[in-house]
Amino acid sequence: MRHFIRLALISIGIAAAAPAAAQDVELPYWASIDAEEAYMRAGAGMQFPIEWVYRREGLPVRVVRLIQGWRYVEEPDGTMGWISSGLLSRRRTAIVIGDELAAMRAAPSADADLRWQVEAGVVGNLGECSDGWCELDVENHKGWIRENSLWGAGEP
Template sequence: MSDGGEVPAGVHKALMFPSVSLRRSLLSALALLTLASHAEAQTPAAAATRPESAMPAAAEEGQDPDMSRKLPLPRFVSLKSARVNLRVGPGKDYAVSWLFTKPGLPVEIIQEYDLWRRIRDADGTEGWVYHSLLSGERTALAAPWLKSKKGALVTVHRSAAADSSVVAEMEPGVVAKVRECSFSWCEVEAGGRRGFVSQNEMWGVYPDERF
């Protein structure tokens, strides 16, 4: 038994020659420390040299989507606002010839000038309005040419067939939302009712138009 002056042979060997598992642990720890130091040194430089193209692009403002798409003329749209001034020319300096007060009313764009649109309503009234007062949402009037005919009604069917059941009837001039049109029938919604109307009984869609 030693009194502390000499180190036992077994202990001395363990300190000088650590086990294989201990050496592997020490090497792994050293490798992790090296990688961490390398990452900290590289992160600021990488952030500083990131190209601007990698950043999210800001949305462009002030563009007129109606112009960028180059939509055809003529085309149907609807009034977006409850008060739309109809002017005699394409600009705010031109006199107001009419005031529309019915949002959702279908109108037909027949001419364009810069951000102004020349429109025509179902009665044939024409004039210029600012583009932002119009909406791409499609609406239509139920047979406005039958307004003077007493008792005239437009039939709304359950399906796109003349012999399908009737779900509602609309008075001439009623505005309906048009969801889609195909094969001479349009799916519309008005007064909480939804169904199909013959395309030739609506003003606001072209004959045989599909969308």
């Protein structure tokens, strides 16, 4: 019986520590939508009304707060709300921003060969960033774009 009680107490301790460990994340951090459809809610819970429906997997978001399975996020246009943590990924993505086409180059340099002109709103997987340039993979079209043309790159 003592052995059973000891195991029960250990199990309770582990279960209680797991959510606490999940809360020990340095904020803010970048994440991305990891579902074909995700709901942004007015509060941290299913009982709160849906304010926005995302149908764009991979869209980058900035996580600024967290509460028990929910993340308070900011999207590229500044909209903020709560999304269930299960609908987010730590996979780094970025979205092209600005009023003009962004040049995607073969190397991280303004003198490198131009590969594509990328429109604002295009989302891709973010690679390494250095010296003001970031590598971006848009459906296997890879190249380098100036960091200031991307939302989701750099420090959150």
